[in-house]
Amino acid sequence: MLDVPVVIPLTLLALGVGVLGCLVRPRWDVAVLTGLLSAVWSRVNGPVEGRVLHTFSYSRGFTEADVLSVLALLVVGSALLRCALRGARRSPGGSGRGATPAGAHQGP
Incomplete structure (x- = not known):
């Protein structure tokens, strides 16, 4: 198993690259992977959490490091x-990949 000081920077780097990829050229697979990395970040950020912004219970709260997960999920x-909008624009009439452009020959 990886040591905690290695997991935190690697997770943070991967999350940053995923967020950048979602902003520059959004793809559903990159978005799903970035969402999973956001969940991983919320679990491993314990040593670098920072101040507690909101307390839910005695041992649970929303910290400064958790803001990164929320922002990543928004992205x-x-x-x-x-x-989804790009896919809807590409498919004429909403029929998806099976649609043929107007005037195209279908074949025998």
Whole structure:
């Protein structure tokens, strides 16, 4: 198993690359992977959490490091929305890949 000081920077780097990929060229597979990395970040960020912004119970709260997960999930949501809109624009009449452009010959 990886040591905690190695997991934190690797997870943070991967999350940053995923968020950048979602912003520059949104793809559904990158968005899903970034969403999973956001969940991983919320579990491994314990040593670098920072101040508690909101307390839910005695041992649970929302910290500064958790803001990164929320922002990443917002970017993932917008990337998935952009992918869905792009897919809807590409498919004429909503029929998907089976549609043939007007005037195209179908074949015998």
